[in-house]
Amino acid sequence: MANNQRRLRAGLAAIVAFSLVVCPLAWAGGRGAPARAAGRGQIDFTPDVLLLQVTPTPAGIPITPVVSPTSPFPAAVVMIGGQPFPFCEGFSDASGIPIGPTETDYTEQYGYAAVVGQPNMVLMWIPGASGRLYMLARADDPNFSGPMGFTHYLSALRESEEATQDQFGEAALPVFGLAGIFLAGCLESAGVGCIVATGLAIGGLLYGGLSTAGVMLTRFLPAVMDALDAFYFLDLHCP
Amino acid sequence: MMRLKVKVNRGFFHILAALILWTSIAPIAALMSTKPWVYGALSALFIVTATVVMVSRHRVQGGRVSVLQSSLFLFACLTVTIAPITALVALARYFPIQYSALAALYVLGIVGLVVAAIAHLRRGIIEHRRGQGARQDISPSRSTSA
Numbered sequence: 209m210a211n212n213q214r215r216l217r218a219g220l221a222a223i224v225a226f227s228l229v230v231c232p233l234a235w236a237g238g239r240g241a242p243a244r245a246a247g248r249g250q251i252d253f254t255p256d257v258l259l260l261q262v263t264p265t266p267a268g269i270p271i272t273p274v275v276s277p278t279s280p281f282p283a284a285v286v287m288i289g290g291q292p293f294p295f296c297e298g299f300s301d302a303s304g305i306p307i308g309p310t311e312t313d314y315t316e317q318y319g320y321a322a323v324v325g326q327p328n329m330v331l332m333w334i335p336g337a338s339g340r341l342y343m344l345a346r347a348d349d350p351n352f353s354g355p356m357g358f359t360h361y362l363s364a365l366r367e368s369e370e371a372t373q374d375q376f377g378e379a380a381l382p383v384f385g386l387a388g389i390f391l392a393g394c395l396e397s398a399g400v401g402c403i404v405a406t407g408l409a410i411g412g413l414l415y416g417g418l419s420t421a422g423v424m425l426t427r428f429l430p431a432v433m434d435a436l437d438a439f440y441f442l443d444l445h446c447p
Numbered sequence: 448m449m450r451l452k453v454k455v456n457r458g459f460f461h462i463l464a465a466l467i468l469w470t471s472i473a474p475i476a477a478l479m480s481t482k483p484w485v486y487g488a489l490s491a492l493f494i495v496t497a498t499v500v501m502v503s504r505h506r507v508q509g510g511r512v513s514v515l516q517s518s519l520f521l522f523a524c525l526t527v528t529i530a531p532i533t534a535l536v537a538l539a540r541y542f543p544i545q546y547s548a549l550a551a552l553y554v555l556g557i558v559g560l561v562v563a564a565i566a567h568l569r570r571g572i573i574e575h576r577r578g579q580g581a582r583q584d585i586s587p588s589r590s591t592s593a
Contacts, residue, residue: 314480315542335543370481376530377478380490383471386523387497390467395520398450398513406519410526416474417529424533432541 286344288326295344296446302342307331311362314369318362318435322347332358334439343443351442358438361431368423368431375420382412451514453571459512459564460505463520464498466560470527473553517568521561528554 285292291304305323312319317340320332328347333340345352352358386409389395394402471494479487531550539547 315546317542335541373477374481377474377481379527379530380471380474380478382523383467383474383527384490384493386520387467387471387494389516389520390463390501391497395463395512395516396452396510398452398515402513402516403519406516406523410519410523413523413526414529417526420530421533424530425537429537429541432538436541 286326286329288323293344296443298336298341298343298443300336300339300341302331302333302340305331305342305344311359313362313365313435314373318365318432320352320358320362332439332442334436341439343439345442345446349442349446351438351445356438358435358442361434361438365428365431365435368427372420372423372428375416375423379413379416379420382409382416385409385412451572451575452511453514453568453575454509454511455567455571456509457505457507459509459567459571461502462560462564462567464502466521466524466557466564467494467501468498469553469556469560470524473531474527512568512571514568514572517564521564524557525561528557 284295284297286295287293289304289306293299293302293305306325307321308324310316310319310321317335318333320330323329323331323344330345330347330352331342332345332352333342335341345358347353350357354360385405389402389405389409392402392405394405471490475487475490475494478490531554535547535550535554
């Protein structure tokens, strides 16, 4: 019995050993073998493609050299009243520049004016970190007078300021209500009519305050940003 | 508590008159800048008349006021500060310091007058309670003596 088992184990071991040797050989001699054998030889491959006909590149259209529009001012510095001022560059002291009628917002912190004695030239200003920031520009520059120019955004700023003032001015009505409550002697009584009147005044004042704050944040603040952007855009994109 | 009426001196009414005048300055100024000046002038006249009448009515002595009504009145005055506070917080960096200073002065004026009025009202409430406490002290002694 033990001999039989030993024989079986020996036979099994022989089969395993045989398969370990034979199986890799059988795999190596299978499909991959002819290809590897062919790879060692010379390949002669002629592509079955028609010859391409190369057409000559047409000659380029002659382009005349681009000339930027001529500036009415000879250089980036303008002499006004014997003093040099940078053109299309921000500066802080414009005291020597004679200006005509001004166009400003309500606060007069944003605005522009024609420069006296300099045709087609304007002086623009915005509030800077330390006082006003000025810039000289061409009046016909699209970034100044165009549909997306400084003048357009200045008008929008003025309109938003008017809207803010209008909204805040409407808060005067509830203040009249308060004065009326004061005058009618409502402070001395705690009657329903007086409480309702005071509640209405509070409602009106709350509405006025919140709507004014809303106009400031949604119309006035963006208009200020646009005016500032238009000024700095002109500074960067001056012809 | 809210139905309570307390005695205040004439200073309380003077403070409220000043509060009405001070509060109305900014809205009337805004009204005058956007609407015809007649509206602003009439508004100013109405406000000034109301305050003068109120001050003359309490020129010599104070009176009793409702705590609820007075509190509502003071709260109403405080709501006027919403817009200038928004301007101070959101727009101060885009405008010169003078505008921010004016807005801050306006807000501080309202807050200061409201605080002064609250102090008067509080004094009235304390005196009222003290008076109530004194009456309660008196009434048991009466019942025992009876």
